[in-house]
Amino acid sequence: MTPRERGFLLLASHLGDPNRKVLTTAQLRVLADRVSRGEKKGEKRALSEKDLTALGFGRELARQILELLGEEARLDAYLNRGRRMDCTPITRVSREYPLILRQRLGLDSPGCLWAKGNVELLNTPSIALVGSRELGEPNREFAAEAGRQAAKQGLTLVSGNARGADRAAQEACLDAGGNVISIVADALSRQPRIRNVLFLSEGDFDEAFSAQRALSRNRCIHALGRVVLVAQSELGKGGTWDGTVKNLRFGWSPVACFRDGSESARRLEQMGAYLVDREDLGDLGALLAQGLNFYTDSQEKFLDFTHPE
Secondary structure, three states: OOHHHHHHHHHHOOOOOOOOOOOOHHHHHHHHHHHHHHOOOOOOOOOOHHHHHHOOOOHHHHHHHHHHHOOHHHHHHHHHHHHHOOOEEEEOOOOOOOHHHHHHHHHHOOOEEEEEEOHHHHHOOEEEEEOOOOOOHHHHHHHHHHHHHHHHOOOEEEEOOOOOHHHHHHHHHHHOOOOEEEEOOOOHHHOOOOOOEEEEEEOOOOOOOOHHHHHHHHHHHHHHOOOEEEOOOOOOOOHHHHHHHHHHHHOOOOEEEEOOOOHHHHHHHHHOOEEEOHHHHHOHHHHHHHHHHHHOOHHHHHHHHHOOO
16 A cells, blocks of 8 residues: 555544544645645655645644544554455555546545455446336346346446345346446445455445445446446435436436336436336447437436426
């Protein structure tokens, strides 16, 4: 791990303690910018309170930064715990960090992703699959077919490991010999080591499940996929609806909804998604091309839908 990665973790990670007062994304960005502009060529040394106040930081924030950076022993203990559980950190300044997240999410991209499995899967082309926990049978078949076709067509499947659509797609993909990136909302350390699966977790590797974590990770699922397939969604509520509407609002990636005749699918289409059938999954490349055409004006459609004249 590089000194820069260690510094990032010291400043931005809770290191297993939710009460640890870390820097915000905005504070990290300001600190990095001011330090890089204030460094003399070839100069590498530890920051002091005098350095930080000279860079324009208040005394209280300067002391907070130094206290965080001084917890090297705590960081080493946490990293050692992670290694014993096969969990590895990928910070926003790490070489392995997926560029697509930075490009699509900007400052909202996670500061750190903990990984368990083959991190090289982050560099493979992928599609994402989201959907409800309680599925109709046609919707379950759509999710499973998406997983199978991802495997057959050489695409990594990105999903969230939840009961219902996520697992139907993941299991079908693995059964067909494919690769899966599963972004979990519970403790990464408890996930088993499974061949062809990369488990990811935003936040600490031992952090327990929460509804907020489940909602937050949805943006990463949407942003990692070249196209996002929606197997089923409840109208106006639930994580699938929330994540898909936010995707359509901010334009993270193209969205294709299963044409199941539901009001939720119709409403998502009006916001900028497009509808597909199970048969369309046989050529995901064509599906992606179709999605990119919709992607160019999806935000206009979203605005037209949410702000009609």
